[in-house]
Each structure stands twice: as structure tokens, then as C-alpha cells.
Amino acid sequence: MQPMTSPYLDTRQLEAFVAVISIGSMTGAARALGRSQPVITRLIQELEAELGFPLLHRNGPRISPTQQGVAFYEQAEVILGGLRTIAERARGISTAAPQPIEIASLPSLAASVVPKVLAGLDPAQVPARVHLRSTAAETIVQAVADRTADLGLTSLPLDNPGVEVHWTAEVPCVAVVARSHPLADRAEISPADLAGERLIASHNPYRLRLAINQALGAFSVDPPALIDSNSSPVSIALAREGLGVAVVEALTSTGLPVADVAVLPFSFRIPFRFGVITAAGRPLSPLVERLIGDLRDSAARLVPGFRLLDGTETAQPSNLGGQGPA
Known part of the structure; x- marks a missing residue:
């Protein structure tokens, strides 16, 4: 296939592709979109002809995305989400209604701090459409830099010239186990407690997993088994079923309590670092400015051990320093 010859893509093509991947068949996508x-x-x-690479494997009626198709699907979703936001804003301009807002957030923050902040707003300040997108840190940064999200809540490290960092903070990680787990009655979890346990933790090796590995490595702890998880709520759900010890930041466990688990502090420090970003050089609406401050204040009230970071710490995933008690 030849590479792209046009700087633009047809939104109908993107819509068709996203529908096929989301639903799993050409027939289902056709029904959903009202086309043949x-x-x-x-x-x-x-x-595919325009992009210059195949998006789908075809085997009769069965289809599946190629590796390139999987990567492009994430981009297409961001683009279409931005176009939907533009359409909503255009309608809002015509009626002088509050403008829609697009928030891209880590799952842990989307399930804890963000709902509390939105609930605390004056109803007149909340637009008719709020899109809270729960996704990975890399996608958040890209969406904000591309201006398809008004506000982003992402983990560190963060060093992207396309975004403005308004504040960054650190909260401690905690251990989550099933109520029936042998560690459930401990006052705190020590490195030795984890030596023979299956660990449930973030899969990203450059963010929270890096801080976990550094902390455990300082005590020469190498868990014998591991379950990779793409979000803290998922880690907690796995721990609730007795599958291991989940290591999550305290935001999720505080803001979204889950039955049948014990949430325990560590005797040592595993920091989780995150921050709030907007697109560099983009004027902020009054609502976005309000949310930036409210998110900081809510997280500070919600999570014991919350600490604002200075600018020198923003590009670092963690700075464990001494490995004493948190």
C-alpha cells in the first residue's frame, strides 16, 4: 500500500472503522451506523488505502484488527471524541449554554476525586455534556496536547512541551487484600509480608510499577508471582477474589470503597505521583480553572499523606530516597 497523500482523513471512514472494532463485525457496525x-x-x-497499511485481518466473515489497526484505533477514538466535543460546543455557542467539557483521567482518579469535585459544583456551572474519559497516562497526555481534552489527570513522569502542568502531588500506596486473606488483620504490611505473596500491580514499567519495584528492591523482595493490571479498580477487584495482594495508590481505596477487602498501610513508602495538565498556551475557561483548584483541594482532603510536589519533581516517577516508614 502507498502512504497517505492527503493531510486529512474522512471522518466517515474513521467512524466506520471504530464501529467495526468496537462491535466486532461489519454487519454489526452497519446496523449501528444505519448503513449497508x-x-x-x-x-x-x-x-486502508489512504493510510497505506492494513487495519483488519479478514478470514471470511471473521475479522480482527492488525497490530497497526490496534494502534490506529486508539488514535481514531481520540479524533472522533474531539469532533463530538466540537459539535457540542458549536451547539452551545448558538444557545449561550455552558460549553461541554472533556476530561481525560487515570481510572483511579476518574473513580474517586473527579466525581466528588463534579458533585460539589453549582448545578448551573455544569454543562449539559461532560465527557469523563478513563484511559492510560500516555493517551491522556496526547489528548490534552492535541486539544481534544480540556483537562487531564495523569501520573508522572511528565515532560511534554505540549502541555502545561498546573500542579503535581504525591500520595502513598496501600495494600488491598481479601477479608479472608491471612494478612487482612495486620496493622501494616512489611516487605517481609510480601515475600511469598502474589502481587497485583500496575503493568506500566515506567510509572507506578517502577516505584513499586524500586521500593521492594531496596529490601531484596522479589514476589514469586504477579498479576499485571491496567487500573487500580481492577487490581482491587482481583484482590477481593483472593488472587493476591494489590498495590494501589490510596486515592482509589479512599474514594471508592469496596466491600470484602482490607486496606492496609505499608511500613515503608511506595509513592504514587500524579498531576493536572492542560494544553500549553490554551486559554482556560472559568470552569476548567475552577476544576484545577478543586481537584487539588479535594485530593488533599480525601487522602492522608497527600503532598504537593515542586517543579523539580514533576519529570520523575518517584524519588524514594530513604526507605524508612512512610
């Missing part, structure tokens, strides 16, 4: 199956097939073929 041949039209959906043609749109995706045209998109």
Missing part, C-alpha cells in the same frame, strides 16, 4: 454492509466495507478499504 457494502458501504462499511468500502469505507474501511478506502481508509
